[in-house]
Amino acid sequence: MSIPLLNIQDLVVGLKNSIIINHASLDVSENEIVALVGESGSGKSMIARAIMGLFPSPLIFRHSGSIFFQKQPLHTYTERQLRKIRGHGIAYIPQSPLNALNPIMSIGRQIIESQLTNHSKARERALFLLHRVGFSDPELTMKSLPYQLSGGMRQRVLIAIALMNSPKLLIADEPTTALDVTLQAEILSLLQDLKEEYGLGILFITHDLGIVARSADRVVILQSGKTIESGNADAIFYHPQLPYTQLLIKSLDYQTAMVESTL
Amino acid sequence: MKHSVKLKFGIALLSLLLLTFIFGTLFCPYHPHATVLAEKNSPPSLIHWFGTDELGRDLFARTLQGMRISLTIGSLAACIDLLFGTIWGSISGLSSKRIDSTMMRIAELIYSLPYLLVVILASVFLGKGLVPLITAMICIGWIQMARIIRLLVREALCAEYVLAARALGVPNLRLFRTHILPNIIGPMLAACMLAIPHAIFTEAFLSFLGIGIQPPNASLGSLVGDAIPAMRFYSWRLIFPAGAITALIFSITLISDGLRDIYDPKQRISDGGLL
Numbered sequence: 001m002s003i004p005l006l007n008i009q010d011l012v013v014g015l016k017n018s019i020i021i022n023h024a025s026l027d028v029s030e031n032e033i034v035a036l037v038g039e040s041g042s043g044k045s046m047i048a049r050a051i052m053g054l055f056p057s058p059l060i061f062r063h064s065g066s067i068f069f070q071k072q073p074l075h076t077y078t079e080r081q082l083r084k085i086r087g088h089g090i091a092y093i094p095q096s097p098l099n100a101l102n103p104i105m106s107i108g109r110q111i112i113e114s115q116l117t118n119h120s121k122a123r124e125r126a127l128f129l130l131h132r133v134g135f136s137d138p139e140l141t142m143k144s145l146p147y148q149l150s151g152g153m154r155q156r157v158l159i160a161i162a163l164m165n166s167p168k169l170l171i172a173d174e175p176t177t178a179l180d181v182t183l184q185a186e187i188l189s190l191l192q193d194l195k196e197e198y199g200l201g202i203l204f205i206t207h208d209l210g211i212v213a214r215s216a217d218r219v220v221i222l223q224s225g226k227t228i229e230s231g232n233a234d235a236i237f238y239h240p241q242l243p244y245t246q247l248l249i250k251s252l253d254y255q256t257a258m259v260e261s262t263l
Numbered sequence: 264m265k266h267s268v269k270l271k272f273g274i275a276l277l278s279l280l281l282l283t284f285i286f287g288t289l290f291c292p293y294h295p296h297a298t299v300l301a302e303k304n305s306p307p308s309l310i311h312w313f314g315t316d317e318l319g320r321d322l323f324a325r326t327l328q329g330m331r332i333s334l335t336i337g338s339l340a341a342c343i344d345l346l347f348g349t350i351w352g353s354i355s356g357l358s359s360k361r362i363d364s365t366m367m368r369i370a371e372l373i374y375s376l377p378y379l380l381v382v383i384l385a386s387v388f389l390g391k392g393l394v395p396l397i398t399a400m401i402c403i404g405w406i407q408m409a410r411i412i413r414l415l416v417r418e419a420l421c422a423e424y425v426l427a428a429r430a431l432g433v434p435n436l437r438l439f440r441t442h443i444l445p446n447i448i449g450p451m452l453a454a455c456m457l458a459i460p461h462a463i464f465t466e467a468f469l470s471f472l473g474i475g476i477q478p479p480n481a482s483l484g485s486l487v488g489d490a491i492p493a494m495r496f497y498s499w500r501l502i503f504p505a506g507a508i509t510a511l512i513f514s515i516t517l518i519s520d521g522l523r524d525i526y527d528p529k530q531r532i533s534d535g536g537l538l
Contacts (some may be wrong), residue, residue: 054429086429096423102424113431
């Protein structure tokens with residue numbers, strides 16, 4: 001197996017005397033969707049934040065463990081070095097599309113924002129990407145303000161923004177939670193297409209096993225800050241090893257059963 | 264932008280006052296300092312619209328001068344407050360916890376000084392008049408603004424679009440300029456508008472006490488102060504300047520209230536809808 005795009009080893013993150021991420025390890029390779037699954041509060045988003053070095057509070061910091069991105073030791077990087085990685089090597093799709101766009105800035109300006117160099121080139125790329133993520137009239141979209149777009153459209157804009165600097169790794173932090181089911185499916189298939197098109201590694205953070213079953217190549221299960229099980233999606237679904245994973249999958253079966261019985 | 268009756272009414276009243284002020288200054292034939300002792304204490308008439316004072320000076324001209332001074336002080340003090348407040352507040356809001364709390368404790372220390380004491384001390388050291396008065400008011404006034412702006416910056420920092428921008432590698436200064444500042448400018452202006460009537464009132468109050476604007480210059484406060492001893496016989500000398508202060512402060516307060524209604528959604532919910 002080749003060297004993974006992202007490699008996290010024994011990551012421990014927390015406050016001074018309370019641990020949030022407790023020995024988490026995971027790999028993401030190129031052209032692969034890895035789903036990070038866990039219940040709420042298990043530290044899924046914290047891992048994403050830790051990769052980018054953007055902790056929600058200065059009181060939370062990395063205790064030990066390593067994060068390698070394309071063999072670069074991110075855990076030793078300074079803020080200045082990390083800023084070069086953010087957006088360029090690793091892009092982030094935020095959790096709620098409704099809040100993640102600056103409400104008073106046009107979509108166009110927000111898309112181009114991450115590119116300081118050639119303005120017309122950036123504009124061209126923005127138009128191309130907006131078209132790629134499914135806007136039929138990118139010129140018009142560039143001019144509109146976030147409130148003029150629906151939730152699904154905003155999520156597409158966020159994906160386009162994330163792709164602006166051709167990142168290698170995409171961290172999608174519950175990108176479908178705020179969307180309804182049909183939109184979820186659309187966004188998922190968009191992400192899958194993009195993965196194949198650009199050979200992206202995608203770290204897909206979610207609590208929804210149904211989504212995972214449909215799109216992920218590999219699954220990592222997180223329980224109270226600890227990665228307890230990982231493996232191919234099929235293996236995890238059909239032969240879960242740990243009782244916790246079995247319970248998770250059972251709860252999914254229960255949900256589907258409920259839906260089917262009501263239909 | 265949502266419509267607010269308060270805002271509209273405030274703007275209408277203020278425009279009316281400003282129009283009166285501009286046309287009055289253009290067409291009033293009397294100098295505010297010119298005394299005509301033969302016409303002293305004459306009641307309002309077609310010749311002297313607001314009457315005259317105990318030295319025969321035209322009260323309309325003096326009220327206009329008072330309004331000019333009040334407006335100057337009000338807007339200058341509020342703008343400088345806003346400037347200092349923005350600088351201090353945003354540095355504090357963006358800094359680490361230790362710097363932030365040090366800066367805020369310093370501000371609170373200054374804020375704890377008694378206002379009148381500071382103003383009186385300033386007038387002792389700087390002399391009396393417009394500039395010392397404004398300086399003294401800014402000494403303490405900027406702190407309120409700094410606290411508001413620090414809070415706004417802190418709140419904006421938590422917004423998801425700020426996190427999203429940081430995740431894209433946007434440098435801090437640009438983050439502040441493009442994402443934070445434009446998003447807090449509305450509440451900032453509302454706070455600034457609220458500082459104007461406060462400054463006008465303070466100036467009137469200090470001039471009333473005799474430590475503000477000095478004769479022969481008139482401010483609305485000093486006119487009221489001069490009129491008090493004679494209010495039972497020459498009530499117009501009290502009514503017109505006092506009415507001018509009231510109308511001025513009322514209109515600007517309405518405007519700032521209306522702005523706050525528009526920019527502060529929490530307030531809007533608790534009020535049960537826009538007025």
